Amino acid sequence: MLNVGLTGGIAAGKSAVARLLVERGAVLIDADAIAREVVEPSTPGLEAITAAFGPSVLDADGALDRPALGALVFADASLREELNSIVHPLVRAEANRRRAAAPADAVVVQDIPLLVETGQVKDFDLVLVVAAPLEERLRRLVTDRSMTLADARARIAAQASDKERAAVADVVIKNFGTLEELRQSVNEIWEAHIAPAINHAH
CATH class of the missing domain: 1.10.720 (Transcription Termination Factor Rho, Rna-binding Domain; Chain A, Domain 1)
Incomplete structure (x- = not known):
């Protein structure tokens, strides 16, 4: 079993990455x-x-x-x-x-918004962090979740910073483009980091 921790700031696109990992056959545990x-x-x-x-x-x-x-x-x-x-x-x-x-032989992905803040990094074989530009995250919170800009900024400020998350990440997934580009990134990470680890474990 490969234990993968998945995290990222609010509205960075973590759920999209989780779905793409499930498409590849991962078992998702959504905190x-x-x-x-x-x-x-x-x-x-x-x-x-x-x-x-x-x-x-x-x-x-x-x-x-x-x-x-x-x-x-x-x-x-x-x-x-x-x-x-x-x-x-x-x-x-x-x-x-x-x-x-x-x-x-499962790849178990645990989607944990506050993985860094709650000190759970050591519980995982691989930590994936989803990152997206701040402006884009603010736009998603305001348009998709009907937050005010001030609330959106406060929510982001209450979490770990991108730098703090990147410091503990094995891989940072940059969600800067389209869903198709994100799928490509997830597939590359699967081939480079996840598939070898599963094969090694057998």
Whole structure:
């Protein structure tokens, strides 16, 4: 099994790279998707969040009100840490369970937005970082995710810098052009870094 960590700043094109890796046969473990699952209604995760933050973070149906929780923790670092201390261990446990369930010869790609910030680099055989120009990332956040420019800048500033990510990357994937160009880059990385590692492991 080859454990690949995939990360990149918000709106750099990480999901597109993840899909292209899956096209090549990788097993994807998406930390964001798991983070949503571990706080669904009647999960221990949601019970722990409600206990910590009170019922104001639930909507009328008893599900997590993400905007309400987001507004609460984005403004307060200690609350953000408290939330992370609940959610991160649950996400990591579920990710490990899925990794253990993958075939022995699998290329397992874990898509982790905060891989650098949470110090998980050492858990992977190969770390891929997706990078895109700042202007393009801001444009995507404003047009695709309806953020204000100020919010978009704040979100980017809250993450590791491109330089910090590049420092721990085995490979930086530059997402500066079309999807076809990105596919070409991913294929080259697969042939150069992933295929030899799988063959070596057998």
